[in-house]
Amino acid sequence: DTAVSQTPKYLVTQMGNDKSIKCEQNLGHDTMYWYKQDSKKFLKIMFSYNNKELIINETVPNRFSPKSPDKAHLNLHINSLELGDSAVYFCASSTEGGSNSPLHFGNGTRLTVT
Amino acid sequence: GDSVTQMEGPVTLSEEAFLTINCTYTATGYPSLFWYVQYPGEGLQLLLKATKADDKGSNKGFEATYRKETTSFHLEKGSVQVSDSAVYFCALRNSGNTPLVFGKGTRLSVIA
Numbered sequence: 001d002t003a004v005s006q007t008p009k010y011l012v013t014q015m016g017n018d019k020s021i022k023c024e025q026n027l028g029h030d031t032m033y034w035y036k037q038d039s040k041k042f043l044k045i046m047f048s049y050n051n052k053e054l055i056i057n058e059t060v061p062n063r064f065s066p067k068s069p070d071k072a073h074l075n076l077h078i079n080s081l082e083l084g085d086s087a088v089y090f091c092a093s094s095t096e097g098g099s100n101s102p103l104h105f106g107n108g109t110r111l112t113v114t
Numbered sequence: 115g116d117s118v119t120q121m122e123g124p125v126t127l128s129e130e131a132f133l134t135i136n137c138t139y140t141a142t143g144y145p146s147l148f149w150y151v152q153y154p155g156e157g158l159q160l161l162l163k164a165t166k167a168d169d170k171g172s173n174k175g176f177e178a179t180y181r182k183e184t185t186s187f188h189l190e191k192g193s194v195q196v197s198d199s200a201v202y203f204c205a206l207r208n209s210g211n212t213p214l215v216f217g218k219g220t221r222l223s224v225i226a
Binding site for chain 1: 148219
């Protein structure tokens with residue numbers, strides 16, 4: 001009965017490769033997000049989707065392409081991986097119920113680019 | 115734009131000590147405020163929230179009060195335990211479809 005699940009948990013790959021991270025939520029939420037957490041634990045929003053439509057795209061390189069096949073899924077595809085992409089990536093979801101609705105987070109995907 | 119500033123860590127306390135982690139915010143409008151906790155190797159969990167001025171959020175012995183006049187949302191706990199060791203994030207959310215804006219996190223270590 002996991003609420004927000006991401007796969008894989010760990011991803012080790014070489015520079016230049018293309019990889020994907022999958023996210024699914026079973027909470028019935030309308031909005032999903034991707035956050036990047038750097039080595040200093042700082043969390044930065046990357047993308048936000050509402051009912052499969054992109055609503056936020058924060059100055060993220062176009063090597064990162066989110067895809068939302070339905071409102072329960074938001075996958076992240078990364079092309080031509082670079083060393084600086086190494087981080088923990090968190091998926092999250094929320095309802096549309098106003099600013100007081102909290103975000104529910106997955107357990108993260110630790111990406112290491114060598 | 116909206117931003118959250120929280121005290122730099124790490125914070126190291128002995129078991130049963132009193133904890134305060136300061137958090138202030140800058141926002142247009144009237145945001146909701148949150149504290150999240152991240153235990154080692156895990157994702158973020160909602161700890162508590164407050165949605166209007168003078169609201170007090172509380173959970174697991176932690177509490178924080180939404181102070182509009184000082185734009186603050188400081189986290190407190192009267193007696194910390196070793197199991198409280200984690201990174202704590204203050205965050206705000208300004209409207210329905212906007213994401214959370216996080217502070218930089220404060221690492222807490224509690225020693226027996």
